[in-house]
Structure formats: C-alpha cells, structure tokens
Amino acid sequence: MSLNEKRVLQHIRNFERALDAYTYREPLARFLTQYYKQNRQMGSSDRKMTSRLCYNYFRIGDWMKEAPLLERLTYAEYLCEHDSPIVQLLQPQLYETIQQDVSQKISHVQAVIEDFFPFTAEFSSGIDDKEFLQSQLIQPDLFIRLRRGSEERILSELRSKDIKFRQITERTLALPNGTNLLQLDRLAGLYEIQDLSSQRTLDDIEVQQGEKWWDACAASGGKALLLLDKYPHVNLLVSDVRLSILRNLDERFERARIKTPYRKKIIDLTQKTHILQGETFDGIILDAPCSGSGTWGRTPEMKVQFSKEKLQAFSELQRSLSSNVVSSLKPGKTLTYITCSVYRAENEAIVDHLVTNHKMILNKMHILPGYQEKADTMFVAQLTKP
Numbered sequence: 001m002s003l004n005e006k007r008v009l010q011h012i013r014n015f016e017r018a019l020d021a022y023t024y025r026e027p028l029a030r031f032l033t034q035y036y037k038q039n040r041q042m043g044s045s046d047r048k049m050t051s052r053l054c055y056n057y058f059r060i061g062d063w064m065k066e067a068p069l070l071e072r073l074t075y076a077e078y079l080c081e082h083d084s085p086i087v088q089l090l091q092p093q094l095y096e097t098i099q100q101d102v103s104q105k106i107s108h109v110q111a112v113i114e115d116f117f118p119f120t121a122e123f124s125s126g127i128d129d130k131e132f133l134q135s136q137l138i139q140p141d142l143f144i145r146l147r148r149g150s151e152e153r154i155l156s157e158l159r160s161k162d163i164k165f166r167q168i169t170e171r172t173l174a175l176p177n178g179t180n181l182l183q184l185d186r187l188a189g190l191y192e193i194q195d196l197s198s199q200r201t202l203d204d205i206e207v208q209q210g211e212k213w214w215d216a217c218a219a220s221g222g223k224a225l226l227l228l229d230k231y232p233h234v235n236l237l238v239s240d241v242r243l244s245i246l247r248n249l250d251e252r253f254e255r256a257r258i259k260t261p262y263r264k265k266i267i268d269l270t271q272k273t274h275i276l277q278g279e280t281f282d283g284i285i286l287d288a289p290c291s292g293s294g295t296w297g298r299t300p301e302m303k304v305q306f307s308k309e310k311l312q313a314f315s316e317l318q319r320s321l322s323s324n325v326v327s328s329l330k331p332g333k334t335l336t337y338i339t340c341s342v343y344r345a346e347n348e349a350i351v352d353h354l355v356t357n358h359k360m361i362l363n364k365m366h367i368l369p370g371y372q373e374k375a376d377t378m379f380v381a382q383l384t385k386p
Contacts, residue, residue: 008085012070014046015053019069028054028301056080058300059137063115079105080137102134117296118306124347124379126367132342135371140297141166141174143196143375144181147256148229150190157187172199174374177298189255194222196375197294197368201338202285204364204382207231211282214239216269216325221249223287223338225256232260237281239267269321280330288318290339290346294370294377315345319353326358329385335360337381342367347379359386 036047056076064072077084088095113133114120161183166174215224218238246264296302339346354360365381
C-alpha cells in the first residue's frame with residue numbers, strides 16, 4: 001500500500017480522542033454512534049478507521065496492557081488485520097509478515113493468547129482454548145435466518161444488489177459484518193438477524209400438536225420466533241421481567257408476520273412464587289441472562305471490566321432462575337437451558353445444580369463452537385423432569 005504518513009497520524013489522533021472519551025458505561029458500538037454524531041467533521045473513512053482501531057485495541061484483552069498505547073495498538077493491528085498503514089509506518093519490519101496466518105503472527109510477536117480473554121481456566125469443557133482465543137482477533141460474521149418460503153426471494157434480492165453472502169444452510173446466510181441491511185428494507189419480516197449458534201440452540205427440541213411451551217426469558221423473542229417458525233402450532237407463553245422488552249417482542253413478532261396466537265406475561269423469575277399460579281408446561285426454554293462471554297468477539301470491550309465477582313453473580317442468578325422454573329414443568333417433560341457463555345460456572349455448574357437439587361435427568365449438553373464458523377459460542381443443555 002502507498003503510505004500517507006499525515007493520514008496515518010490523523011487516524012491515530014482520532015482513535016486516541018475516541019478512546020479517551022469512552023467511559024465504558026455503554027457498549028462501544030452505541031458510544032461510537034453518539035460520538036460520531038457529536039463529531040460530524042469526521043468523514044466516513046475516518047469513522048470506519050476509528051471504529052476498526054477501537055475494536056482491535058480491545059480484541060487483545062489484557063495482553064501488553066502495560067505497554068504504551070500506540071505500541072499496543074500497533075501490535076493489535078498486526079494481529080487482527082492483513083494490512084495496516086499503522087504497522088507499515090511504525091513497525092515496517094513487522095509489516096513484512098502481516099499477511100501471514102494468525103498463528104504465525106502470534107508466534108512472531110510471542111503473544112500470550114491466554115491474555116486475550118479473562119479467566120481461561122474457567123472455560124467449559126468442549127472448547128478448544130487455542131482456537132477460541134485466536135478467534136477473538138477476528139470480527140464475527142452477520143447471520144440471518146430466512147423465513148420458511150421466502151428463501152428464493154431473499155437470495156434473488158441479495159444477488160440483484162450485489163450483496164456478498166455465504167449460504168450455510170437452505171435458510172441460513174452469513175454476510176460480512178457491517179453489511180447494510182437497510183438495502184433489504186422492503187423484505188422486512190422475511191428474515192431475522194440471528195447468530196448461527198443461536199439458530200442451532202433448539203435443534204434438539206420436538207413439539208407435539210397441542211403442547212404448551214414457555215419461553216421464560218424471552219427478551220426480544222429470538223428463540224420464540226425460532227420455535228414458532230419450526231412449530232407454528234405450539235401453544236406458547238413468552239415472559240420477561242421488563243414490559244419494554246415485551247413491547248419490543250410484539251413489534252418484532254408483527255414484523256415477522258406471526259399468525260400463531262401467543263400469550264405474554266411480565267414475570268420476575270427470581271421470585272419463587274410467581275404469577276403462573278400452578279400452570280404447568282410440556283416444555284420450557286430458559287435462555288438465561290449471562291455474561292455474554294461467547295459473544296465478546298462482537299463486543300470485545302466487555303472483556304476489560306469483567307471480574308470473578310460478576311461471573312459469580314451471574315451463576316447465582318442462573319441457579320435461582322432455573323430452580324424457579326422447574327416447578328412449572330410437567331413430569332417427564334424437558335427444560336432446555338441456554339447461555340451464550342463460555343464459562344463452566346454458568347453452564348455445567350447450573351446443570352449440576354439442577355441434577356443434584358431438583359433430580360433432573362440430563363439428556364444432553366454441549367457447547368456450540370461458533371468460533372469455528374465466525375459466529376458466537378453458546379451452551380445448550382436439555383434435562384427431563386422425573
């Protein structure tokens with residue numbers, strides 16, 4: 001690449017200003033959106049590079065955290081990119097190998113990959129530590145799930161607009177992160193933005209005609225929509241502790257043109273006695289609030305302020321929630337427990353709690369290793385009530 005030193009130095013100044021203004025009180029993406037609105041003098045290329053530098057800076061976690069800011073940024077750029085004017089300017093010798101495989105580059109700079117992510121000793125079994133940690137240097141893809149029957153229409157639209165995509169399955173596509181889906185605005189409701197691993201969380205579920213199911217932490221309804229798409233005849237209750245979230249769910253269901261009647265309730269699952277008043281279900285989905293550590297490839301800034309105390313707090317919350325939904329499950333029926341965490345304390349430890357304290361029978365549990373496919377990493381367990 002031809003090097004414009006003045007331009008490179010401007011990119012560095014923009015990065016330093018943005019990082020200095022970031023208070024960690026909100027997701028980096030939300031902060032940057034507001035930051036750019038307040039700094040309208042920044043052109044589109046300036047905004048794009050500033051975002052890239054900020055994300056790459058956080059991707060390497062605590063590695064080189066004592067190094068000067070600019071040195072740390074340069075090494076982050078080297079590991080995360082296949083070309084970088086910053087590396088070319090400040091580390092020309094290193095720049096000669098920037099297009100090599102990431103494992104080779106890690107070796108060149110003797111990076112301690114365990115520092116890329118907090119508490120690696122606490123990972124769930126089934127995670128390939130090296131592969132997962134190297135994946136932290138790569139921006140995950142954007143995945144969409146196509147509504148049944150809309151496949152050809154959406155594929156035709158993508159091709160007509162020359163939008164790049166990879167077809168994972170007949171109804172799952174991977175697009176480069178940052179793809180502007182506003183170009184598909186007239187197809188709203190015919191597809192859902194949903195990570196690849198998230199789309200696989202209900203693969204082991206079977207719903208029989210007339211069964212009652214409960215999505216107990218429905219949030220914006222991603223798992224409920226997935227269930228309804230596969231089993232439109234299900235008698236479904238969705239709940240969350242927040243009214244605003246359920247309103248968002250209604251809007252999302254309306255966009256998705258859901259015809260199946262469903263019920264919704266505000267339920268605080270931390271309370272042992274809740275509003276269900278003895279109602280029982282043929283199946284319960286508990287997509288539990290968690291650290292979100294399996295999604296930190298998308299939000300690497302979350303790694304910086306995570307702590308053992310926060311991990312323990314999530315684990316205690318999950319024990320409470322899972323315990324309090326079991327009473328609403330019919331004997332012989334299944335609970336599907338889901339997290340987007342990579343930590344044992346939020347995964348296997350909760351399964352052990354359900355088996356030990358509630359006599360639940362473990363059918364299966366496994367990690368969904370999204371890091372192998374530029375996707376999120378998730379955990380799923382299916383248990384039967386005796």
